[in-house]
Amino acid sequence: MDVSATDRQLLAALQDGLPLTARPYADIGAAVGLDEADVIARLAALRDAGVIKRMGLVVRHHENGYRANAMVTWNVPDALVSEIGRKLAAYPFVTLCYRRTRRPPVWPYNLFCMIHGKDRTTVEAAIRTLSAESGMAAYPRQVLFSRRRFKQRGAYFGTCAPSLKEAS
Amino acid sequence: MDATDKLIVNSLQGGFPVCAQPFAAVAADLGLEEQDLIDRIAAMTEDGVLSRFGPLYHAERMGGAQTLAAMQVPLERFEQVAEQVNAHPEVAHNYERRNDLNMWFVIASDDPSAIARVIGAIEAETGLTVYNMPKEEEFFIGLRFQV
Missing domain, CATH: 3.30.70.3460 (Alpha-Beta Plaits)
Known part of the structure; x- marks a missing residue:
C-alpha cells in the first residue's frame, strides 16, 4: 500500500508509544487533527498491509532476565537458505532470523539468527540444538556473543526527536 | 513484576486491539479492570521492563x-x-x-x-x-x- 503523508504524521506521533488512556486512538488523533474513527481505520489498514508489523508492547530483554544473547551466522548454499531459515526460525529461542548479503572475504555468511536466553549456558545449548538440525554441522559458522549493549531502541521513523536510551 | 504483570506482558506481545476502547477490551479478556491494566503498563514502562508500547514498523x-x-x-x-x-x-x-x-x-x-x-x-x-x-x-x- 501507499503510505500517505497523513499516515506518516500519525505514525510519527506514535513514535514514543500509544497514549496510556482509555481512548488512546482518539487522543493521538487529537494531536494530529484526525478523529478517532479515522485513526482506527488508518492503523488497521497499515497493520493489515504489514506496514505496522504489530501493535503491542516491546519488552526489554535484559530487564526481563534474558541476559545472554548470541548472533549465529552460517554460510549455507543460496539454493537452501530459505528452507533452512524457515526451519531455524521455528525454534522458540530464535528471536530473529534473516538472510543477509554476504561480505566475503571478511564475512561470507548469509544466514543470521539471534538467540536470546536467560544465561550463556542456555544459549549455548540452543546453538547446539540448531547445529544438530540435519546438514547444519557441515556449514561454516560464527557464533558471536554480545559483550556490551550501547543502544537499544526501536527503529526511528518520522519527524519526532528520537528517544535514545543508553544502557549497559 | 507480579503474576498479573507477567500475564499482561505475555499476552500483549502478540498484539493489541485497534478499536475505540482497546484497554477495556484487553482488560475484559484478562479479567482485569481497565484502569488497573493502564496503570500497570505505565509502571512497567517507567521501570524499563517495557521499552515501548505502540506500533512496531516495517521499515x-x-x-x-x-x-x-x-x-x-x-x-x-x-x-x-x-x-x-x-x-x-x-x-x-x-x-x-x-x-x-x-x-x-x-x-x-x-x-x-x-x-x-x-x-x-x-x-x-x-x-x-x-x-x-x-x-x-x-x-x-x-x-x-x-x-
Whole structure:
C-alpha cells in the first residue's frame, strides 16, 4: 500500500508509544487533527498491509532476565537458505532470523539468527540444538556473543526527536 | 513484576486491539479492570521492563530502509568509535561482540538514501570500513519473550 503523508504524521506521533488512556486512538488523533474513527481505520489498514508489523508492547530483554544473547551466522548454499531459515526460525529461542548479503572475504555468511536466553549456558545449548538440525554441522559458522549493549531502541521513523536510551 | 504483570506482558506481545476502547477490551479478556491494566503498563514502562508500547514498523514497507552493519574496531579505540557511531540518530542498536568484527549495529531510517549517507559518514569519521549486510529475506518468528 501507499503510505500517505497523513499516515506518516500519525505514525510519527506514535513514535514514543500509544497514549496510556482509555481512548488512546482518539487522543493521538487529537494531536494530529484526525478523529478517532479515522485513526482506527488508518492503523488497521497499515497493520493489515504489514506496514505496522504489530501493535503491542516491546519488552526489554535484559530487564526481563534474558541476559545472554548470541548472533549465529552460517554460510549455507543460496539454493537452501530459505528452507533452512524457515526451519531455524521455528525454534522458540530464535528471536530473529534473516538472510543477509554476504561480505566475503571478511564475512561470507548469509544466514543470521539471534538467540536470546536467560544465561550463556542456555544459549549455548540452543546453538547446539540448531547445529544438530540435519546438514547444519557441515556449514561454516560464527557464533558471536554480545559483550556490551550501547543502544537499544526501536527503529526511528518520522519527524519526532528520537528517544535514545543508553544502557549497559 | 507480579503474576498479573507477567500475564499482561505475555499476552500483549502478540498484539493489541485497534478499536475505540482497546484497554477495556484487553482488560475484559484478562479479567482485569481497565484502569488497573493502564496503570500497570505505565509502571512497567517507567521501570524499563517495557521499552515501548505502540506500533512496531516495517521499515521497508514504510518506504524506509534498515540494515545491519559491522566494523572491526581496534580495542584501544573502541569507546571513541562507539560514541562516533552512536551519535548518528539513525543507529538503532549497537552491540560489542566477541569476534574480529567486534561492533555490530542497526541503521534505520524512513529515508532509504540515509543508509549509504550514514555509512559514508561513519567511515569518514573513523577511518574504518563499515561492512553493510542488508536483509535479503526475513523468516517468520512466532513467539516473543515469555517473562
